[in-house]
Amino acid sequence: MSLPSANSPVWGRLATGGLSRLQTSHLGTQMLIKRLEMSAAAPAAKAQxxxxxxxxxxxxxxxxxAQLARL
Incomplete structure (x- = not known):
């Protein structure tokens, strides 16, 4: 799957709780998920x-x- 555009709703879904359902073994992605879960930033900023x-x-x-279509 190619990267969805920056204005795709998938980024907003990830920013508002969808990251917790993303399965990854990529350490950098795991760190991003934990940091954003604890962040008080606005969902739009997280999505970006x-x-x-x-x-x-x-x-x-x-x-x-490949998982983004399901989230």
């Missing part, structure tokens, strides 16, 4: 950060990208 992370590491996150 999640998108930026996935855009940067897209090649390493094939398993995680």
């Amino acid at each position: 950060e999640i998108y930026n992370y996935f855009a940067k590491w897209e090649r390493s996150l094939a398993h995680e990208l």
Whole structure:
């Protein structure tokens, strides 16, 4: 699966609790999930950060990208 666009609703769903359902063994992604779960940032800011992370590491996150359609 290719990376959804920055304005896709999937990023908002991830930012508002969907990250907890994402299965990953990628250490950097696990750290991002924990940090954002504890963050008091607005959901829009979290969604943008999640998108930026996935855009940067897209090649390493094939398993995680495949899950986005289900979340």
